[in-house]
Amino acid sequence: MEHVKGWNQVELLIRADKEVSDFTVGRVNEAVDRLLTGEPIQYIYGDTYWYGMTFKVNPDVLIPRPETEELVDLIVKNNPETDLSVLDVCTGSGCIAIALAKTLKFPTVTAIDISEAALDVAQSNSALLKVKVDFFKADALNLGDFKKKYDIIVSNPPYVMESEKKDMDSNVLDHEPHIALFVPDSDPLKFYKAIASYALDALTDNGHLYFELNPLTANELTEWMKSHGWNDVQILPDMHSKLRFMVAKK
Incomplete structure (x- = not known):
């Protein structure tokens, strides 16, 4: 009602x-x-309340989850400085980029996604919530065109393995965009590896990389990061005590 x-x-x-x-x-x-029929109410009415704001959503973007609010909180808590430069990779609805643009102190925020339809939603949300975010279409697996240095790189990339589908609810499987959800079991870390490899050069000397994780592959990713140039890697739990977030520094 x-x-x-x-x-x-x-x-x-x-x-x-x-x-x-x-x-x-x-x-x-x-x-x-x-x-x-299992259709999420957020898609039925076209919006969702997340991080104290109302975001437009449709089947071109994932519905923002409560765990991702924790990721934003973590970034804000760890970065009290002003004028930080932020890159959000796989932005989807734009929720992370917009929340950081709203909450950090005078940041410059850039966000990318491979889906033009998702970027349309993200740009609509940015206008609706009156924040400046620069959106670009780009492939998270090939970020070489972004030459700028960033203080913060954050990503909540596709991380659900195909084999996990059997345990998922139909309201997710039948309605949310698979391109934003799933990775092959043969290479479940492909987005993390590509983004982390790019971030080694793209981060400032004191910059940090933030990931939302699949708890099933968190430890494997930690070992990969430590063997590929990342000296300070922390894994943090979410509200349900699952290994959900990574903070990494060169």
């Missing part, structure tokens, strides 16, 4: 004993029917 009528929770309570029109009932029933 909040979406259908635009009422807040107080208004819903005030009107709890009031009849609504047949048109309103029809719209609610339509939403319920779609929910029963």
Whole structure:
């Protein structure tokens, strides 16, 4: 009813004993029917509330998760400086880039994605939330054209292995974009490796690389990072005690 009528929770309570029109009932029933097929409510109504802001979402982008809010919190806590330069790789809806642009002190934020449709959503969110983020279409596996130095490089790349599909809910499998979710079991770290290799040259001397992780491959990635030029690698748990975040420094 909040979406259908635009009422807040107080208004819903005030009107709890009031009849609504047949048109309103029809719209609610339509939403319920779609929910029963497994379609996420965020896609039904086209938005989601995340990190204190309302983001537009559609099936071209993943629905932002609570764990990713923790990643933003981690970056903000670790970086109190002003005028930092930030690169968000695999931006999707733009949620990480926009949250950092809103929360850090006068940052310069760049965000990339390979999907033009996702970039359309991200740019819409940036305009809606009145923050400046420079968006570009680019392949996370080939970032050589980005020659600038960054203080922060962050990515929540595709990391779910194909073999994990059997354990996933249909509302994710049938509706969220597979290009943003899955990696082959034969090379589950391919995005991390490409981004980390690029970041070795692209980060400033005191810069940091931040990843959201698949807990199943977190330890393997840690060993790879340490053997490929990264001396300071930390793995941190999420709210569910799963190995979810990496912070790395050269």
